[in-house]
Structures are given as structure tokens and as C-alpha cells.
Amino acid sequence: xxxSLFSSLLRPSTLPNDTASFICQACRxxxxxxxxxxxxxxxxxxxxxxxxxxxxxxxxxxxxPSSAPNVYHTPSKxxxxxxxxxxxxxxxxxxxxxxxxxxxxxxxxxxSASASRLRSIRPQYEKKYHLGREQIDEIRRLREEDPRQWxxxxxxxxxxxxxxxxxxxxxxPAVKKEQDRQLEAIKRRWGRRKTEAREERKARKAxxxxxx
Amino acid sequence: xxxxxIHDGICRRGVITLNISGEGKEDASRVEEKRRxxxxxxxxxxxxxxxxxxxxxxAKLSALHARLQLPIKLPLQTLARCLVDPSxxxxxxxxxxxxxxxxxxxxxxxxxxxxxxxxxxxxMPILFAAQYAYVGSSxxxxxxxEWGVEAVAAPGPxxxxxxxQLKRQIPGNAMAEGEQMRIKHMPQARRVGSGRRNEEHNxxxxxSSRIVYDDQFGDLQTTLPVSTSDDTSPYPSAPISRPDETxxxxxxxTSSEHRPPPSDWYLPAQPTYEDPTATTxxxxxxxxxxxxxxxxxxxxxxxxxxxxxxxxVLSRHxxxxxxxxxxxxxxxxxxxxxxxxxxxxxxxxxSETGRLSRTPVFVVGVFSGNDKLGEGAGASLNEGRVRAxxxxxxxxxxxxxxxEEIMRPSEVEGKAGEGKKWKSQIVDIGEVIT
Numbered sequence: 001x002x003x004s005l006f007s008s009l010l011r012p013s014t015l016p017n018d019t020a021s022f023i024c025q026a027c028r029x030x031x032x033x034x035x036x037x038x039x040x041x042x043x044x045x046x047x048x049x050x051x052x053x054x055x056x057x058x059x060x061x062x063x064x065p066s067s068a069p070n071v072y073h074t075p076s077k078x079x080x081x082x083x084x085x086x087x088x089x090x091x092x093x094x095x096x097x098x099x100x101x102x103x104x105x106x107x108x109x110x111x112s113a114s115a116s117r118l119r120s121i122r123p124q125y126e127k128k129y130h131l132g133r134e135q136i137d138e139i140r141r142l143r144e145e146d147p148r149q150w151x152x153x154x155x156x157x158x159x160x161x162x163x164x165x166x167x168x169x170x171x172x173p174a175v176k177k178e179q180d181r182q183l184e185a186i187k188r189r190w191g192r193r194k195t196e197a198r199e200e201r202k203a204r205k206a207x208x209x210x211x212x
Numbered sequence: 213x214x215x216x217x218i219h220d221g222i223c224r225r226g227v228i229t230l231n232i233s234g235e236g237k238e239d240a241s242r243v244e245e246k247r248r249x250x251x252x253x254x255x256x257x258x259x260x261x262x263x264x265x266x267x268x269x270x271a272k273l274s275a276l277h278a279r280l281q282l283p284i285k286l287p288l289q290t291l292a293r294c295l296v297d298p299s300x301x302x303x304x305x306x307x308x309x310x311x312x313x314x315x316x317x318x319x320x321x322x323x324x325x326x327x328x329x330x331x332x333x334x335x336m337p338i339l340f341a342a343q344y345a346y347v348g349s350s351x352x353x354x355x356x357x358e359w360g361v362e363a364v365a366a367p368g369p370x371x372x373x374x375x376x377q378l379k380r381q382i383p384g385n386a387m388a389e390g391e392q393m394r395i396k397h398m399p400q401a402r403r404v405g406s407g408r409r410n411e412e413h414n415x416x417x418x419x420s421s422r423i424v425y426d427d428q429f430g431d432l433q434t435t436l437p438v439s440t441s442d443d444t445s446p447y448p449s450a451p452i453s454r455p456d457e458t459x460x461x462x463x464x465x466t467s468s469e470h471r472p473p474p475s476d477w478y479l480p481a482q483p484t485y486e487d488p489t490a491t492t493x494x495x496x497x498x499x500x501x502x503x504x505x506x507x508x509x510x511x512x513x514x515x516x517x518x519x520x521x522x523x524x525v526l527s528r529h530x531x532x533x534x535x536x537x538x539x540x541x542x543x544x545x546x547x548x549x550x551x552x553x554x555x556x557x558x559x560x561x562x563s564e565t566g567r568l569s570r571t572p573v574f575v576v577g578v579f580s581g582n583d584k585l586g587e588g589a590g591a592s593l594n595e596g597r598v599r600a601x602x603x604x605x606x607x608x609x610x611x612x613x614x615x616e617e618i619m620r621p622s623e624v625e626g627k628a629g630e631g632k633k634w635k636s637q638i639v640d641i642g643e644v645i646t
Contacts, residue, residue: 069586069603071586071603071607072607072610072612074610074611074612075586075604077580078608078611080611115581115584116582118561118577119560121559121560121561121596209538209541209602210534210537210602211533211534211602211606
């Protein structure tokens with residue numbers, strides 16, 4: 001400890017304390033730790049690449065990288081009722097033995113069993129269709145009376161519907177115009193980098209609907 | 213003059229019956245040919261294209277015929293005629309335009325039926341785009357280049373008939389002669405169109421209008437002559453009906469054994485050909501390939517034309533899934549599920565890595581009930597969700613029935629008694645409209 005302290009005192013620019021805290025202690029190799037580090041970094045290869053014990057001769061290794069499913073492989077739900085492949089897909093889950101040559105990615109029965117176990121990325125909700133004519137008129141009246149108090153969010157909370165539904169019922173063009181003006185004022189203050197970054201993000205988002 | 217000769221004369225001036233027969237059996241009917249030629253000399257300008265008599269002596273033509281493995285029924289003279297663009301020889305009996313009109317319809321028909329039976333759920337815009345990608349002018353132009361057919365630098369009677377004969381358009385960037393302007397800035401003559409309402413610049417061309425009015429690619433028809441209004445002239449040399457006029461042409465025929473043709477047939481005055489408009493290499497190449505398909509159909513029949521289409525058009529690989537561009541994939545998918553009676557789609561996280569890093573990857577699947585519809589990976593949960601929905605929609609639209617179930621209408625066309633029976637094909641109710 002003392003030598004390092006001494007050197008940092010002499011030359012404060014070499015290793016300031018905050019930088020030193022980031023450097024991984026285990027990554028510093030020297031003669032005593034060389035063998036141990038190398039051993040730790042030695043990663044065992046995938047078993048399918050090891051010489052096979054069961055196959056004495058040359059053979060083909062089938063170990064495809066994980067990738068998105070092919071869109072030309074129509075999901076069984078999308079097959080029309082007359083399609084013969086539909087029957088094959090429903091028969092397949094009953095046969096439990098998978099051929100050993102395919103180190104299975106996910107067979108249909110596994111997928112179906114796990115579908116409900118996977119976490120939904122958005123909160124799920126049931127559509128209620130509970131608002132009638134009077135409630136909708138009430139929404140309109142409130143929004144008309146005081147659009148600043150009764151915003152879309154507050155109306156949606158009060159009537160337990162989605163904000164989209166509120167926007168279908170009513171609008172407040174005057175408030176919208178003012179909000180847009182404020183937003184424009186904010187955008188005008190942005191510098192070149194921020195403006196370009198936003199534009200690029202918009203362009204990237206447009207690619208989501210394409211296969212790119 | 214007998215009725216046959218009259219009829220022949222009409223055909224010589226007709227749009228498509230043309231002189232295939234005249235050129236094909238040239239040796240057999242040389243005398244008659246000469247006599248006909250005496251009576252038919254409408255083209256008074258300089259002959260720009262090589263004579264069809266040169267075709268037999270051209271090594272390039274024979275090589276092309278062999279390279280494309282064209283049937284022996286297709287004579288070299290017709291192959292030479294397929295290479296003559298209307299920009300070089302405006303006479304419809306000698307250039308490739310009539311053949312290319314036929315060939316365009318044939319190629320369009322075979323491609324459309326293939327696309328519709330193989331991918332019955334393709335949306336209309338994708339169908340148009342795929343049609344253009346298979347038999348559009350740029351694809352046919354590439355095909356011409358792959359076949360090794362070269363174009364002439366400038367047309368003339370002395371060039372090899374194995375070259376594509378066209379008069380090239382001057383590029384728009386070139387300076388106009390005697391002017392201080394570029395060609396593209398010169399006031400242009402009105403574009404020849406079909407004269408329909410949808411060509412006006414402020415007409416809102418929706419998908420329905422493209423289906424009804426436009427050509428097989430959903431583009432404006434630009435090559436049709438104006439024929440909708442009555443005062444415009446018809447296609448040059450087309451027979452037109454004028455019941456009032458007695459024609460001196462038919463008055464010679466007084467023999468009673470020949471029934472005179474309908475009296476309302478009238479041969480128009482010999483058309484005078486203006487200086488033909490120049491064309492681009494791409495347009496001329498497409499016309500050539502289409503004309504070749506049409507000539508194959510006329511000389512060797514449907515099987516040869518279909519074989520040509522399979523070998524040269526359908527052999528080209530088109531990644532259809534890249535043609536899709538969804539603006540609101542999640543909305544479309546939920547509409548689709550509601551329409552088809554599936555459970556509403558739910559996006560679920562299948563796997564993720566590096567959530568707190570700069571480059572996270574989320575693999576999101578869209579599920580309807582317990583069935584996975586699509587899967588997508590993205591740098592955010594939202595991106596993964598949208599991409600998964602787009603993949604699900606692509607999977608829906610790119611459905612293809614099993615290969616043994618697919619049957620094209622042209623396979624059973626005119627073969628009712630030959631044991632081949634039509635199998636009904638899937639007709640989809642259409643794309644999702646939101």
C-alpha cells in the first residue's frame with residue numbers, strides 16, 4: 001500500500017483513486033497468479049463439438065445458433081382448417097420422443113406449456129365495455145367545462161377506461177394547440193446533437209415494422 | 213382480288229397478325245411476298261433496322277437462340293424481329309411492339325397466378341410489388357443483360373441483327389441543342405397516357421383506383437394511345453368502321469361466289485410515321501424480353517411460353533418477406549386476431565440479456581392463448597414487442613399451401629378431357645384493414 005500511495009503522491013495523474021477503484025483486481029496478472037487466471041479463463045467447449053463417443057466415423061454436427069423463427073414457417077394457429085399440416089402439428093405434441101439428432105430448441109408442447117408461465121411485458125387487462133351513453137356524455141361535459149382540470153389521464157382514471165377511449169369521446173383543441181406551442185418552444189432550445197439524435201431514433205423506429 | 217388476299221392485306225396492316233407468316237415461309241412464297249411488298253410500302257423514311265433477311269447470317273442471333281435453348285419452331289427471323297424496338301422501326305408489322313403486348317400479358321398472367329396460388333394471403337400492395345419485381349421493366353432489363361444481349365450504339369441497316377436495335381434517349385442532364393437549358397428543363401410535350409381521370413396530378417390514387425385503372429404493377433398506364441374520346445385517332449393501321457362510306461377497295465370484288473366482307477370495314481389511309489420517339493435501354497430491354505415471350509407463344513404454343521416463364525422468371529429469387537412495411541403492426545395484429553376469432557395477442561418476454569447495459573437484447577414473443585404467433589428481438593421491450601407483431605403478421609400473409617395442393621389455372625386451361633382436374637384453391641378474404 002505504501003509504495004502506491006507514495007507514487008500517487010509523487011505523480012497524482014498516474015492513478016487517481018476513483019480510477020483505481022474501477023480496475024478489476026483479479027485481472028492484474030503477475031507471475032504468482034498467471035496459472036490461476038489462465039485456468040479461470042479456460043472455457044469448456046460445447047459438448048456437441050467434442051469428439052463423439054457414440055459415432056466412430058465422421059458425422060455431421062447439427063448445432064444451429066439460436067435465431068428467430070422463419071416467417072415462411074406458418075404458426076399452426078395461422079393454418080387454415082383445410083391445411084393437412086394442421087393435423088400434423090396437433091399430432092406432434094403427443095409423441096414425446098424427440099429425434100436425438102436435433103438438440104431441440106423448443107418443441108411445441110414445451111412452448112405451449114411455458115406460454116402462460118412467461119411474463120407479459122405489459123399489464124394485461126380485460127376490456128370491460130362498461131361505459132354507456134350517460135357516462136360518455138359526462139366525460140364530454142367535464143372535458144368541455146374545464147379541460148385543464150379534467151385531462152385525459154384524470155378522466156381515464158375516474159371512469160376506469162383507457163386514455164385512448166377518452167380521446168375517442170372528446171378533445172380539447174385549444175389546450176392541444178397551446179401544448180404543441182410549448183413543445184415547439186422546448187424543441188427549439190435543443191442543440192444540434194439532441195435534434196439529430198431524436199431524428200435518428202424516429203428513423204430507427206420506422207424500421208421496426210420492416211424486416212431490417 | 214380475292215377475299216383471301218384482301219383479308220391477308222388487312223392482316224398485313226393489322227396489329228398482331230402481322231408478317232410472321234410472311235417472314236417465316238419466305239422462300240416458299242417469295243413471288244407472293246414480292247407482290248405484297250409492291251402494294252405495301254407505307255414507310256418512306258430511312259430504314260433504320262437491318263433487314264430480316266440478314267437474320268439467317270448472324271452468328272450472334274444463332275448463338276442467342278442456342279443459349280436460350282429456344283425451340284426450333286421459333287425461327288431466327290422472328291428472334292431478330294423481337295430485337296427491333298419501335299423507336300427504330302415504327303411499322304407495327306416489323307417491330308416487336310405487337311409481340312411485346314402479347315408477351316406482357318402472358319408474363320403478367322403467369323406471374324400473377326403463381327403468386328396468388330402460392331401465397332394466397334398476400335396483400336394487394338405486396339402483390340403489385342412482387343409482380344413488378346418478377347416481370348417489371350428493371351427485372352427484364354437485368355435478364356436481357358444476363359442473356360448477353362448487347363444493344364447497338366446507334367441503329368442502322370448495317371448493324372448485326374443480333375443486337376438490340378433501339379434509338380437511345382438523350383439523357384435529361386445533357387444540354388439541349390441551341391439552348392442554354394438542360395433537356396429535362398425544356399418544356400416537354402404532353403405525356404401519352406390512357407386519358408383517364410386518375411392521371412390528373414391532383415387525383416388521389418388509392419389502392420382501389422390502382423386495381424381498376426392502372427396496369428399490372430399498379431402504375432399509371434403510360435404506353436396506351438389515347439382512345440377514350442371519340443375525336444382522337446385510333447391505333448395506326450387499325451381497321452375502323454365507317455358505315456356510310458363505300459370503299460373503292462371492296463368495289464373491285466364483284467364475283468358472287470365470294471361473300472364480301474362486312475361493309476363497315478374500312479382501311480384507313482396509309483399511316484405516315486413520324487420520327488419515332490427515342491427510348492431508354494431499360495424500356496427497350498423489357499420490350500424485347502416480352503416480345504420473345506409473345507413470339508414463343510405464337511410459334512411454339514402455351515407449353516413453350518410457360519416453360520420460358522418458369523425458367524427465366526420464376527427462377528429468380530425474390531425475398532418476399534422484405535417487401536412488407538407495417539406502420540402499426542401491433543394494432544393490425546390485434547385486428548387480425550379479432551377478425552379470425554383468436555384470443556387477443558399478448559406479448560411475453562422469452563429471454564433477455566444486459567437489461568442494465570448499454571446494449572440490452574430482449575426476445576419477445578407474441579402469443580395468442582398458448583400458441584406463439586411471432587417472435588422478435590429488440591433493444592427495448594417495446595421494440596421487441598413491435599417486431600414480434602410484425603413477424604406474426606408476416607407469417608400470416610406469407611402462408612403457402614402445401615406444394616401438392618397448389619394448382620394454377622393455366623395448368624388445366626383447355627385440357628378438360630385430359631384427366632387433369634381443377635382443384636379449388638384458397639381465396640383469402642383480404643388483408644387486415646385498420
